[in-house]
Amino acid sequence: MGLTVGYWDIRGLAAPMRMMCEYAGVEYENKMYSDFGAWMNGDKPGLKEKNPLINLPYVIDGDKVITQSQACFIYLAKKFDLCGGSKKVVGEADDCKMLEYLMEVFDVRNEIMGLVYPFKTVCRDEAEHKEKTVAFCASVATGSFAKLEAVLASSSGPLLMGAEISAADFHLWEMIDQLELMAKKHGTKSPIADLPKLAAFYAHFRALPQLKKYFDSDMYKLPCNNKLGGAYFM
Ligand SMILES: N[C@@H](CCC(=O)N[C@@H](CS)C(=O)NCC(=O)O)C(=O)O
Incomplete structure (x- = not known):
């Protein structure tokens, strides 16, 4: 399996991840869930077997399943060399x-x-x-x-x-x-x-220029927040 970014069909925590993929110019699947059941009873149980912490957002890269937004950001940053010039992100x-x-x-x-x-x-x-x-x-x-x-x-x-x-x-x-x-x-x-x-x-x-396609796309037009969660601001 290739690279997948999974999240609700909103900008939310996935927008930076989608932008990183677009910036890197790679092929990836932007998997979006529009209702609770499609996530909870659809992909979540299977992904939970691969990562007990599974949540939205997630990244799947081959046999790796990464969750927690900040871990996903760091994973993609390391993969695409988007670490402000340094590959050593955590530790020193x-x-x-x-x-x-x-x-x-x-x-x-x-x-x-x-x-x-x-x-x-x-x-x-x-x-x-x-x-x-x-x-x-x-x-x-x-x-x-x-x-x-x-x-x-x-x-x-x-x-x-x-x-x-x-x-x-x-x-x-x-x-x-x-x-x-x-x-x-x-x-x-x-x-x-x-x-x-x-x-x-x-x-x-x-x-x-690396993000022009993203800003022109429907991904940028998605609501910022989730109506399923009763957001005051979409
Ligand atoms: N600390 C987690 C929070 C994740 C979270 O709250 N996910 C929400 C959407 S922003 C969700 O609906 N998760 C789906 C689930 O609970 O299965 C992160 O930063 O990724």
Whole structure:
């Protein structure tokens, strides 16, 4: 079996993985599940025999079944040499930068998911979702995004690890884009309006010729979040 990326039919945690495959220009199957049963009673039981942790997203590569989004990101980054110039991602202190950036972005994502999905009980209704999203867009600009602005300043950009792209860039771009869409929906200021390095990063990544096909494709038009989970923002 070749390379497969599996996830719901949304952008969610799979968008950075799809973008990495597109950027690398490889053949892969973008397997999308549109209903609960197709995953839970379809592929999940069989994949569970190969990996007891199986969840969405996953990557299948030959006989390997990888799950947990951050592990999938690192797997694809190593496979396609998207580690900001370094293949040693985990282990040695100096080589943990990509993981550090991935986890920083994952923290931001988890905060955003708290705003988007009712089951997190951060937002119990649409009104609370709007109020807290507007407040978050302002606070992230002086919080996590300000930290990432400083990383870009110290890396000399245009990407987190300098000139060479890494997995963390794909997820950072995705989360900026999702938050931009949320800010627009709620008529609030862009969270990167006063962060020139992040704004330049966002524009640079969007213009990458290796991703033109992705941005023109239906994958980029998928909803960001899952209506099955009752998302306030799609
Ligand atoms: N920590 C996991 C979270 C995975 C997760 O929550 N997956 C959700 C979608 S984002 C899901 O619906 N999983 C399907 C399942 O539970 O089987 C990761 O980062 O991959």
